[in-house]
Amino acid sequence: MAHMTEAQFKRLRLGSKPNGARVADEGTPVRKAKGRARLERVAYPDAPVEFEVHLPYDPRPKERPRTVSDMRQVEAAFMSAKGNLAAFRSMLAKGFSRTFTPKGTKEYEDLIALAARTAMRSRPPMRCPVEVRITFVLKGEAGQWPTSSADGDGDNLEKAVLDALNGIAFEDDRQVVRSVREKVCGPEPRLIIGIAPARP
Numbered sequence: 001m002a003h004m005t006e007a008q009f010k011r012l013r014l015g016s017k018p019n020g021a022r023v024a025d026e027g028t029p030v031r032k033a034k035g036r037a038r039l040e041r042v043a044y045p046d047a048p049v050e051f052e053v054h055l056p057y058d059p060r061p062k063e064r065p066r067t068v069s070d071m072r073q074v075e076a077a078f079m080s081a082k083g084n085l086a087a088f089r090s091m092l093a094k095g096f097s098r099t100f101t102p103k104g105t106k107e108y109e110d111l112i113a114l115a116a117r118t119a120m121r122s123r124p125p126m127r128c129p130v131e132v133r134i135t136f137v138l139k140g141e142a143g144q145w146p147t148s149s150a151d152g153d154g155d156n157l158e159k160a161v162l163d164a165l166n167g168i169a170f171e172d173d174r175q176v177v178r179s180v181r182e183k184v185c186g187p188e189p190r191l192i193i194g195i196a197p198a199r200p
Contacts (some may be wrong), residue, residue, distance in 0.1 A: 017099070049077045049196070058138045060152065060157070062105060113168055119169075128198070131197075132176050132193070134158060134183070134193050135182050138184070142185060144185045145184075147183075157181070177198045
């Protein structure tokens with residue numbers, strides 16, 4: 001493999017060749033982006049975790065957060081305005097609303113989080129890149145595909161599970177670099193979840 005001499009480097013007006021620098025035909029060093037894990041062929045220290053969550057209802061998709069007017073703040077603004085309509089409108093323009101996770105989604109995510117904590121057995125959340133496999137079992141006859149509008153789409157079903165696992169199975173769901181999900185029918189609704197360090 002040909003190497004560029006110091007003189008050739010200077011003729012190209014690239015300055016002095018740094019000690020130990022590789023030339024272009026040897027490939028350029030790969031720079032690590034801030035906060036990114038390097039793809040290495042080494043085993044991560046975390047052991048895989050597998051568990052099931054038995055559900056009283058079919059797996060639920062992630063519902064969008066709801067935003068509603070905070071009537072207490074509206075009433076307080078009305079009282080503070082003391083009949084001055086312009087002042088009241090000015091206060092309302094600041095926005096008196098609050099955003100919350102719908103009750104059904106919160107209860108569902110809490111149920112998954114409880115099962116995950118039990119499965120982790122007091123282990124800290126994984127800090128490495130992870131791969132996740134989720135099987136959504138919806139109540140129905142085996143051999144049927146759960147594709148009706150009531151069964152939820154895969155993206156939102158998965159989102160609810162990953163959000164529930166945040167801070168428990170892994171620190172944050174941005175660590176999920178590979179995921180496999182499937183929807184099937186079975187006699188009882190449940191989730192089958194597997195989390196493991198990502199393989200290169």
